Amino acid sequence: MVTVTLTVNGQEKTSDCEGRSLLSDFLRDNLNLTGTHVGCDTSQCGACVVHVDGEAVKSCTMFAWEAQGADVATIEGMAEDDGSLGTIQQAFQDHHGLQCGFCTPGMVMSAAALLKKNPDPTEYEIRDYLEGNICRCTGYQNIVHAIQAAAQTMRAAT
Amino acid sequence: MPKDFGFGASSKRREDVRFLTGNGRYTDDINVYGQAYVHFLRSDVAHGTIKSINTERAAAHPAVLRIFTGADFASVGGLPCGWQVTDRFGEPMKEPAHPVLAQGKVRHVGDPIAAIVAESAAEARDAAEMIEVDIEELPAVIDMRAALDGGPLVHDDLETNLCYDWGFIEDNKDEVDAAIKKAPHVTRLDLTNNRLVPNAMEPRVAVGDYNSSNDESILYTTSQNPHVIRLLMGAFVLSIPEHKLRVVAPDVGGGFGSKIFHYAEEAFCTFAARELKRAVKWTASRSESFITDAHGRDHVTTIELALDHDGNFIAIRTSTLANMGAYLSTFSTSVPTWLHGTLMAGNYVTPLIYVNVKAVFTNTVPVDAYRGAGRPEATFQLERVIDKAARELGIDPIEIRRRNFIAKDQFPYATPVALEYDTGDYHATMDKLEEIADLKGFDNRLAQSKSKGKLRGLGLNCYIEACGLAPSNLVGQLGARAGLYESATLRVNATGSVTVMTGSHSHGQGHETTFPQVVSEMLGIAEDQINLQHGDTANTPMGMGTYGSRSIAVGGSAILRATEKIIAKAKKIAAHLMEASADDVEFSDGTFRVAGTDKEVAWADVCLAAYVPHNYPLTELEPGLEETAFYDPANFTYPAGAYACEVEVDPETGKVDICSFAAADDFGRIVNPMVVDGQVHGGIAQGIGQAMLESAIYDEDGQLLSGSYMDYAMPRADDLPSMVVDHSCQTPCTHNPLGVKGCGEAGAIGSPPAIVNAVIDALSRGGYSHVDHIDMPLSPHRVWEAIQT
Incomplete structure (x- = not known):
């Protein structure tokens, strides 16, 4: 041990x-x-x-x-101090970026890492970055939308 | 203007909050005090006789509690098959025993030989390595034709590898044969519908628990239908009556069919917990999932389409070998028959159809329903052969389809393969597809691709599916060993909030949001006052679960019926409170009113009166406000649509890029458009996976070569295009009260042929018109090879 x-x-x-x-x-x-x-x-x-x-x-x-x-x-x-959803989490809910929810924690953590490195990623860059996160439910389309939306919100806030 | 709540609103999913914060409660997150862990020692050969199992060393491991082998299950029932198919000659299918742990023989790689229960999962694995198993390996049979052609017997006692030889409709066979013989044109196509591994992201898990104080067994399991598991396991395997067996399927991380079935591990954990008086937990590794979860598809088919010179369909004859694997999984036998043969009419008027299916045992993992289940196999062969025929006859692929569509005024339409389609408008969905796929702009895009040295192709297809499974009296006649109704209980609480309990199960579909939308619309109260409970046989009424795009059509209709009962009783209570006749009471927006007066009483006041009945018609009505309804559908529902795909093929390498994908669906009325979009996206992604990437490949010895995510090509974010989906064409279902059709499987059913049609179109336009078919998945190697030949 x-x-x-x-x-x-x-x-x-x-x-x-x-x-x-x-x-x-x-x-x-x-x-x-x-x-x-x-x-x-x-x-x-x-x-x-x-x-x-x-x-x-x-x-x-x-x-x-x-x-x-x-x-x-x-x-x-990843939630805000008051317990409300963080920006990326909120974007996933707003854009229906999850279904069964099983891959979601990894997706959110990867998205956070991506946006730290690249605050304004293109769709291609998002899809490329997520190559190591498999989702069987969403076809990734709304995950991409959610990350784009989160990026926009985060850029507007800085 | 879009609604912001109720039926038709894109309400945000309430379940997302827990999933997004790590608070989901999946089966592997459940730990019972004092639980032990089981590891299954599985066969690493596809076929063999177990000569001996020496567990002595393993049993001496200090952490091992007990080791179980087949001998411990000799008197325990086997896993049942839920659907008996009758063959062409009126004989029942061959139905081999399916033991929980192997009895004397192993029949596929992954067949469980022994189960080691220990204090930790790691120690159970360690001990498993100390077990000595002597297996005399036997020749394995993997190929279906070889299995039928004198190959080794998977089950010696059956004396054949043929499970059944099914003809549909057998009485029509001679007429179909004659029509094809004399038809002006017959297009024939041989094709394979590739074997897939469902791969829900959450591996299967089972936790068996036993409460000795009341002799109750509890099974927590990754299931799409906990009541079905209780029924099958309790009645057929372990002989535990329903009132002593509770099955809980909490948050489930995707199913796609693979979590419908009753699996050996569920029965084992429940059994072992009773034996050991301790909870027993099993968590599959992904490697284990690949060799134990039921696979999907795996058909080899020849289809012939007879046409006149104008491209009008005269007859279809199709002949399929369907792989059952080594044992019959729960619904395996219904998939290539009643979920496949009945769909061969597609969206078209074809006077004569005959379907033959031979189901075959092989030394592979059992095959069962995977998203679409039989309907993708029907759609693929039909829409591929239509495209080939169009090419042969020089008719535009859209035009040939339109020419043969069942017209809007022909509904209800009885097909020659036993279904009656209630509604549809196939020209409308095709019109919508032409618009959203911008087919007018194709020539420009073709020219652009050409300038880059790429071959561009456009492929399209239609689909229809039979969903909302299913009318019980009908499926009973067809061999189903269960009814396929759904039930719902509405419990209105004293303060007016509502608990909805359903036998449908949500594992990604968003029921916790969409079902309350239906109730909210009917009661006129806020969605957040309505809570959905599902997935626990202890606190939901009997139900058949979620598969076959049935939840909203069947489960939703049961909820509607229960809500109607609530409203009817609440009106009587309101009438008493307002001193009026119940016939004069109207209910809307959460308020009861006496017609033609200013008398009104609010929903919450009626609910309170039901539970605090101080002023209540106690002589006429019971207190309380809770109702249950069972809904058994009168027919299947028939979602339909038209899909288009554009591809670019690199002629140098054979690599195919999917440039665009568009889907025009008719799902009838829609509860939550956002959720429906997501369902279609996911279905198309799995269809693209099948067409482009995925394939379960066995070598000739029965080893699964594509047995991990390193080898099995799951679609990743960068493999998929951005899709355009539209469901504005809506012909409401005529026989369920919601007018809904279901949307969960459409994408997976409708997309593979569009992709293959597009690649064949690209090759044809690029001068490779000799290529009339390539089997899925369309890997660069296969496409390149087709170009070269």
């Missing part, structure tokens, strides 16, 4: 896990942050995307102990 201490959504957390535990398992099983989903076992689907030290990471691609001391952000930390 290893003891892992990290910061998740601004709060420091410590828990023991097996050395082979993945970060995705640690978040779900040890910290009960079940918003991070696991949709595959080959690091393809992107349902488990979180931010580790500001970078979008598929949390199934690293061991929990590799996140020792890291600053992790998950879908549970």
Whole structure:
């Protein structure tokens, strides 16, 4: 067993896990942050995307102990302080960018990472960036619309 | 002006808030105190005899609670098939046993041999590696023709790999044969409808729990229809009566058909929890999903279309081999028959049709319904052969379709394949398609593509589907072993809010928003005063679940009926409060009024009176305001439409780019246009996936080569075009009270032929007119090869 201490959504957390535990398992099983989903076992689907030290990471691609001391952000930390939906989350609801909701946490976390790097992405750039996030429900069309709308809102606010 | 609430409004989905904040509660998010974990040891060969299973070392693992093998299930029932098909000769289909854990033989890669229950999932996996299984490998049969042509028997006791040889309508066969023989023109096409893996993003999960204090079993499972699972598992597998078995399907991360069926893992977890007096949890890995979730499609077909010289259809004859896999999954047998053969008339007047289907056992994962289920297979062959015929006869592909359309004034229209279409207007949807796809601008776009050295093509097709499954008395005659009604309970609370309980299940469709829209419209109260409960056999009435685009047509109609009962009773209460006759009471916008007077009473006051009956007609009416309705549809519904696709083909590499996709659908009346757009987008994406990317490929030994997301090409964001969808053509369904038809499967049914037609068109225009068909998926390699030959 290893003891892992990290910061998740601004709060420091410590828990023991097996050395082979993945970060995705640690978040779900040890910290009960079940918003991070696991949709595959080959690091393809992107349902488990979180931010580790500001970078979008598929949390199934690293061991929990590799996140020792890291600053992790998950879908549970994306809402505003008053509990209302954040800009990207709100855009996903407004534009029907989700159906079953399973890929959605990873999509939102990837979208946030994209917009941090590129505040005004083209449709092509959005589709290209989302290549590592699979959605089976939406055909991606309204996800693209949602991200474009969120980008516009975020640009207008700065 | 668009409405902002009620029927027809694009209300934002209330369920989104929990999904967007990580607060969804999917089955894998459910953990029961003290739960153990199961790992299934699965066959890695496609066919073999189990000589021995040595669990001694594994059982000694300190974390292992118990190891189960087939011997533990020798006296437990097998997984039942829900639909008995009768063959051409009046004989019932061959129905092999489908054990929970393999009994003596394994029949596909992924067949479960042993189940290891341990304190953690990781330790269960560790222990599984210590089990020694001696399997004598037998030759496997993967190809359907080989299976019928003396190949190894999947089930020795059946003495054949033929499940059934179905003819539809058998009495018409000779007439169809004769008509085709003497027809002026016959177009023939051999094609494959490629095998697909449904791949809902949430892998399947089951948590079995047992409450020894009241002898109740609880199963949490990733299901589209918890009541159906309770029925099948309770009655046929584990012999647990309904009142001792609760099945919960909480948030479910997509289904597309694959989560209709009753699977072995559900029965195992429920069984093991009773044995161990501890909850037992199973979470599929994606690799496991690929080799255990029922696959879809997998038909090999020859279709012949007979026409006169003017392109009028005379007769259709089609012959299909349909892969069942190694066992009969829950609804597998109905898919190539009643959900496929009955759709062969399409949108057209064709006097004579004969459909033959041979269902075949092979050493592969069972095949069952996947979004569209039989209807995509019917549409694909029909719309491909029509395009080929148009080319052969030199008739424009739109013109040949229009020439044969069932005209608006012919409805209700009885097809020669047993359906009666209630409404439709196929010229209208084609007109709309021509507009939204900007077909007038095609020549310009063709020239632009040409200037870049690309071959451009335009493909289109129509589709019709039979949805809203299904009239129980009809499907009973056809072999269904269940009724296909739906039920709803409306519980009006004392303060006027409403809880709607439905047997339909939402796993992405947005029912929690759209069903309250219907009730809101009828009661005139705000949508947020109405809450939908679904997915739990303990607190919803008996229901048949969600598949076959049935939820709004059947489940929604049950909700409408229950709401009507509520209104009828509430009027009587209101009449008492206003000292009037119930016949004189009118109800609108949440207020009861006595006609012709200024007397009125508000909805909330009537609700309160029902639960605090101090001033109440107690001698005539029971207190309370709660009603249940069952709705059994009188007919299927018939959504229909026309789809167009434009592609560019690179003749150097064979790579196909989808430039545009347009869909004009007629879904009848629409509750929430935003949700319908999303359903069509998703369906088309799966159709594009089938046409361009996806294929479940087995090698000759029965190993699934495309068994992960590294190998199975799921459509990604950059594989798909921006789609134009329109559902303004609306011919309301005539036999359900909402006038709705259903929209969930249309995109997946209607899109594959448009894409293949477009590629063939591009090749033809580019000088490769010798290519009259390419099987899906249209990979660069296949297209390039077709160009070269």
